[in-house]
Amino acid sequence: MNLRDKGAEIWEKWGRPQRVAFAVILIAIVGLLPFGGNFSFTSFLDTPVSSYQAVLVYPVGMFVLMALGLNIVVGKSGLLDLGYVAFFAIGGYTAGLLGEYTSLNTWEILPVGMAAAMLAGVALGLPTLRLRGDYLAIVTLGFGEIVRIVALNTQSLGASTGIAAIPTPPKTFGLIFDIEHSNSYFWVVLIMILLVIWMVRRFTVRRPGRAWEAIRQDEDVAILMGVPILKYKIWSFSIGAAIGGAAGVIFASKTQYVAPNEFTFNVSVLILACVVFGGMGNIWGVVLGGVLLAYLPERIRFISNARQLVFGLTLVVIMNLRPDGLLPRKKREKLGAKAKAEKEGSNV
């Protein structure tokens, strides 16, 4: 059974009012999630270390946001990026530096952090996106490590202690942002996630989305069809980077502190795992993957020592049982790939 197709079928049967109503109800439910931990029978949602509300922001919200960003790169355009954490770090450090040396507030820093990450994405993408997939993987992996090591060895970036006392966002629309008020952060992250989902959905049905799809399915054919692949690859890469940067800025202002050891290769792997685990290329799958892989390790902290071990085992088992992820992309996209494989098979 394919849940994704069932959902899409029902969705396509609906008219506009039904769709709007469904979306509003869904957003309202998700928006009220932080209050879901207030009742006695839901107290099991609290994780052993931090409260349920705090976990909803980091890691759950952040991971979903970053997984959606990485999904544009990996899921939509098929570019394997193993150094996504670099953009997260660049966003975080931009927030740290600007928060410390200027009087800009978080909302003003946010576009700067996104622009910085995007620039880094373009700078890395221009030379490397010409390369084949596996080389791209190792170069991005290297880039992620370079960013971390540079931060670790640069005194003005605080070296191994990082940057502390990063200002929290000012009071906005009556919402207070501080360590006590995780809910405010949750709503900010939720709005960002919704914006990203909206953006990706628009992209998917328009020219960039079609170009990415073409690049993902067969690069050579895409070139023959006149798709400027380098241009669209760089767009995909830098949009993904900007989302990572945005997540970094919010993360820095939430924890008020950034340090190199927050931005290790493991984070890149974890976010990639969210994408693949949930179902590459499918927004809802990626959201599900992000929620599960962020929440579960926190929830099972009581077996703290074996937490990562269980995580690794889960990855292996789920990938073996459902290689396309929990909620795979649409069938018809896969059918296209299957037809292609059959055609290639007959040529051999």
Next chain:
Amino acid sequence: MNFSVVTSQFWQLLLNGLAVGLIYVLISLGYTMVYGVLRLINFANSEIFMIGTFGTVIVTEHVLHYTSGHAALHGIHLILVLLLILVVSMIFSAVTALAVELVAYRRLRAKGTNRLASLISAIGTSIVLSESVRILTKSAPVPTPRLLEKFNIFTFHGVALRVDTTLVIVGALVLYIIVDRFVSKTLLGKAIRAVSMSEDTSKLMGINLNRVISATFLIGGLVTGAAAFFYMQVYETTVFNVGFNLGLAAFTAAVLGGIGNIRGAFYGGLTLGLFEEFASAVIGGQWKSVTVFTVLVLVLLLRPNGLFGEAITQSRV
């Protein structure tokens, strides 16, 4: 920046770079061979290496019962003991490699699914391995008893050729030549090369794909285990995440030489080892990985297929 080191310590850096580079060569053979047949980065290779280093410790300390204060061995006794440890380390790694192939790759390959799924399951396997060892060792570094008296074979103008460096250089070279000969001369080697050229055609030629892939993992595991042994003779300590940086460097080496290509892994590993040694002497050890990756990016820009092309894998879609 201290460029005078390059000239004043040239020979010493060259020797150390050769030793490090040859360890990289052995590890990157594991990556490159698996990549050749599967077109997949074997993410668990760093863990295969890590298990090998622990294999060295286990056999030295718990099977042969040498303790850390043990007097150095000499003569034929030393050679036999070292050979035994080498073989056991190789077996440890090879068994791990076979297990990784069974758990992470075989089932997914049978289903014929996307490559990223295999990648994630390999990453999962790698996490499982390193976390199990972390829990067993309580995250502490584990030393291995020194059996080899580390005297200098000769010193010349301040250049010292230490016995462990020699062991690494000679041993790794011999192993590399054996693997290279094996892959180019034997029937199984031919089968491996055939599969890396075209999976479908080699199936039509009656090659048992699963057997060849297992054999590739086995050989990759054996050389990685040997690398672990040599590493332990030089550095004498291991820890659960020892494979991470070495694996990264070895993978870089494989890409540098053109991944999927055995000779490429050799040149790539040597280039990387030498470069790393000289670069960290000039600009400081903490920047080592940065310089390595910068060079990698530059090489890929100028020679996108690696320094030495793709002799084994001509066509790749």
